[in-house]
Amino acid sequence: MGNRIITISREFGSGGRTIGRETAQKLGIPCYDEAIIEKIAEESGFSREYIKERGEYTPSASWIGNALAGRDFNGYSPSDQLWTVQSNIITELARKSSCVIVGRCTDYVLKDKADCLTVFIHASMEKRAERIVRVYGESNETPQKRLKDKDKRRRAYYQMYTDTEWGIARNYHIALDSGVLGIEKCVEIIFGLY
Amino acid sequence: MGNRIITISREFGSGGRTIGRETAQKLGIPCYDEAIIEKIAEESGFSREYIKERGEYTPSASWIGNALAGRDFNGYSPSDQLWTVQSNIITELARKSSCVIVGRCTDYVLKDKADCLTVFIHASMEKRAERIVRVYGESNETPQKRLKDKDKRRRAYYQMYTDTEWGIARNYHIALDSGVLGIEKCVEIIFGLY
Numbered sequence: 270m271g272n273r274i275i276t277i278s279r280e281f282g283s284g285g286r287t288i289g290r291e292t293a294q295k296l297g298i299p300c301y302d303e304a305i306i307e308k309i310a311e312e313s314g315f316s317r318e319y320i321k322e323r324g325e326y327t328p329s330a331s332w333i334g335n336a337l338a339g340r341d342f343n344g345y346s347p348s349d350q351l352w353t354v355q356s357n358i359i360t361e362l363a364r365k366s367s368c369v370i371v372g373r374c375t376d377y378v379l380k381d382k383a384d385c386l387t388v389f390i391h392a393s394m395e396k397r398a399e400r401i402v403r404v405y406g407e408s409n410e411t412p413q414k415r416l417k418d419k420d421k422r423r424r425a426y427y428q429m430y431t432d433t434e435w436g437i438a439r440n441y442h443i444a445l446d447s448g449v450l451g452i453e454k455c456v457e458i459i460f461g462l463y
Numbered sequence: 464m465g466n467r468i469i470t471i472s473r474e475f476g477s478g479g480r481t482i483g484r485e486t487a488q489k490l491g492i493p494c495y496d497e498a499i500i501e502k503i504a505e506e507s508g509f510s511r512e513y514i515k516e517r518g519e520y521t522p523s524a525s526w527i528g529n530a531l532a533g534r535d536f537n538g539y540s541p542s543d544q545l546w547t548v549q550s551n552i553i554t555e556l557a558r559k560s561s562c563v564i565v566g567r568c569t570d571y572v573l574k575d576k577a578d579c580l581t582v583f584i585h586a587s588m589e590k591r592a593e594r595i596v597r598v599y600g601e602s603n604e605t606p607q608k609r610l611k612d613k614d615k616r617r618r619a620y621y622q623m624y625t626d627t628e629w630g631i632a633r634n635y636h637i638a639l640d641s642g643v644l645g646i647e648k649c650v651e652i653i654f655g656l657y
Contacts, residue, residue: 345517439630441632442639443640443644444642461651
């Protein structure tokens with residue numbers, strides 16, 4: 270039997286990463302999240318910070334300027350280069366073994382390439398705000414502002430590289446509100462679908 | 464304990480109605496779908512055909528013309544009147560007992576009024592096309608054309624009366640692809656969340 274991949278797309282602060290990790294643990298298969306950043310860093314020379322930030326988000330300010338900056342004569346930017354390396358690594362991981370992969374447009378990258386269960390995790394602004402303060406600590410900006418900014422840039426990144434809208438129910442096999450259902454219930458449901 | 468309502472929004476041909484009915488049966492609670500049409504007919508005087516068609520869909524052609532037609536001096540159209548009767552009946556049913564309600568923007572109507580589990584059921588165009596021919600038979604139009612028309616008008620209706628976009632993952636507690644997961648699995652998951 271071929272490999273089976275669970276792809277987890279998630280709103281920032283929804284606990285999608287935890288759900289991915291716990292589901293993988295229950296299934297006894299690897300979960301790739303931070304490990305992908307390491308692999309991309311090794312293969313590309315990009316810094317971990319750049320990969321973390323630009324492998325899922327459009328730049329925060331002066332979008333057009335940033336998007337055009339640093340393009341080579343073919344119009345190929347560092348961000349495009351990162352997308353290519355990232356996509357190749359994701360495809361390679363899916364070929365190697367069954368696994369859970371969190372974020373990085375994996376659902377799109379593996380479309381028609383692997384047997385995937387595509388998952389989207391979301392939660393209300395209130396639940397996510399509470400969670401990011403608990404998990405990542407306070408910052409100068411309000412949690413609401415941080416979430417809005419992350420949502421906007423993640424949506425734009427997804428749209429830019431996949432030409433598909435982010436967070437539309439029909440693009441995923443299952444979408445779950447982790448704030449209402451709870452992390453454990455989400456893990457249980459995804460586990461039961463594998 | 465108060466009543467618990469399962470609201471099922473669905474793409475046409477996705478089997479959402481069957482999922483609602485089977486979940487209700489398993490839970491031993493009523494499922495309202497066609498019964499709502501009967502109730503609306505009794506209370507409003509609208510014909511069953513009009514209710515069926517205009518309680519979930521915008522008119523098929525000449526949208527602006529139709530939307531404006533028949534408005535009284537307050538700008539209140541027959542469609543608005545149907546919306547009001549329909550919303551009142553849905554609210555009344557939710558007050559009476561725990562139940563499953565299929566379609567008719569129930570998730571929006573009961574927002575902040577009842578303890579709801581909001582579900583969205585969708586499936587690929589191919590799966591739905593195959594299903595509508597099997598369930599509703601052939602027609603003069605291709606199944607794809609029928610689905611596109613229904614999708615468009617149902618989305619427009621939802622948007623018009625709720626000012627919210629239809630089919631966005633974050634608007635539902637759970638969204639399921641019945642074509643990939645299968646009707647039975649969807650019933651099992653919803654049953655497990657009740």
